[in-house]
Amino acid sequence: MSTGDTIRTLATELERELDGAVELRHRLHARPHLSGTEAAARDLVLAALPSRHGHTEVAGTGAVVRVGGPGPAIAVRGELDALAVHEETGVPWESEHPGVMHACGHDVHLAALVALARAVDRVGGPAPLLAVLQPREETYPSGARDIAEDGILEREQCRAAIGAHVQPLLAAGTVACTPGGVNASADEFTVTVRGRGGHAAYPHLTRDPVVTLAHVVVALQSLVSREIDPMSSVVLSVTTLAAGTAANVVPGSATARGTIRAMRTADREVVHERLVDVATLVATAHGCAAEVEITRGEPVLDNDATLTAATQPLLGALGLKVASDLRSAGADDFSYFSERKPSLMLFVGTHGGTEQLHSPTFLPPDERIRDVAHAMLAGYLAAADLYI
Incomplete structure (x- = not known):
């Protein structure tokens, strides 16, 4: 069977699966489960x-x-x-679990994957398909990391991996199929400055960790702008500060926490190293000491350039418009697959910028299941042609 015939046959079968996929999406959406508690959702998809x-x-x-x-x-x-978000969509199939919601489109992704798997099962495909039902995408420890480290992809002779994610920044009917880094690495850090506390009226008798930490935070803001190539994308954000319990007491310690995002692995390592240097040396200059803890999260999500190029024309053949390149400092643990296998993450348009992921009102229309399924199909066919 030619590639064109394969596309048409599987696309026709996908159309036959869409009503069932919509019903499955509604059931998943109504019964969301937080990371680590997804067994019931898994069983629903398996059924x-x-x-x-x-x-x-x-x-x-x-x-x-x-x-x-x-x-x-x-x-x-x-x-x-799903996410710890209280839903505000008002649809009849709204979440039955207060404070838990599919606010990131995972229900759409699962429904599309089931439609694709059923179509491939019924009419065959150019290669076996491994449907990976992954837990814990939204939290640490990462479900994708656990699957990758388990070795099951190797045992199943996986040659490549495909992912698709709804993206409200893109218009419906468009798909970003971008080579190279498309999602940043995501790490968290904690800086704890230890000084000598005392009475706030006698600051000369203290080693003030609050003032010291303030200098550390300001110094860190120059780290990216002065030590990273301006053509590279790196984010270092300090997001929480904590110190003291009384207005007239200089505390003994102060703590800052934040996140580091990088689109290149080399930049990620530079920022880690220099963050430690800046924090410890600034603290020393103020008569204090600093401890830095960095929690490594997802690596850079790198789309295979060959797979990306092979997928783009197939998206067009399936009626989807290839959007301009899309890269984001957001993270996705699909990157643990891309570290090990030729991989492709496709971003599927939903709203054209009128909505946001993780919002209590985020609700891609059911019609987007077709687009996600077609995007997955294009990636699957391209990967099978290249690597099987």
């Missing part, structure tokens, strides 16, 4: 997949399902978890 395919449980509450015969396969990822 919608072709029954003759067994599954392997992974990462505690996740699963991997092989659709097709033995041999090298292409993985397609869907996320199981």
Whole structure:
């Protein structure tokens, strides 16, 4: 069967699956589960997949399902978890769990993945498809990291990985298929400055950690602007400050926390190193000491350039418009797959900038399930052609 015939056949089968996919999306949306508690969502998705395919449980509450015969396969990822957000959409299938909501489109991704898997199961495809039902995308420890480190992708002979994510910054009907880094690495840091506390009326008898930490925070703002190539994208944001309990007492310590985002791995490492230098040396200059703790999160999500180029014309053949390159300092743990396999994350338009992810009113229309499924199909076909 030619590539054109394969596209048409699978696209036709996807259309037949859309009503069921919409129903599944509504059920998932009404019963959201926070990261680490997704077993019921996993089981609901497994029940919608072709029954003759067994599954392997992974990462505690996740699963991997092989659709097709033995041999090298292409993985397609869907996320199981929801967010701690109180829904304000008012739809009949609104969340039944107060304070928990699918505010990031994971319900759409899962429904699209099921539609694709069912279509591939019924008419066949150029390669087996691994449906990866991933838990804990929204929190640490990362579900994708656990799956990658488990080795199941290697045991299942995974040759490439495909992901798709709704993106309200893009108009409906468009898909960003961008080579290189598309999501930043995401790390958290804590700086604790220790001085000598005392009476606020006698500051000369103290070593004030509050003033010292203020100087550290200001100094850190120059780190990116003066030590990173201005053509590179790095974010260092201090987001919390904590010190003291009384207005007339200089405390013994003060703490700042924040996040580091980088679009290049080399820049990520430079910022880590220099953050420690700046904090410790500024503290020393003020007669204090600083301790720095960096918690490494997701790596840079790097789209394989060859896979990206092969997918773009297939998106057009499926009626989707390829949008301009889209890169974001946001993070996605799909990057743990991209570290190990040729991978592609596609951003699928929903609103054209009129809504935001993680908002209590975020609700992609059901019609976007088709777009996400078609984007996944394009990536799957391109990967199968390149790597199988």
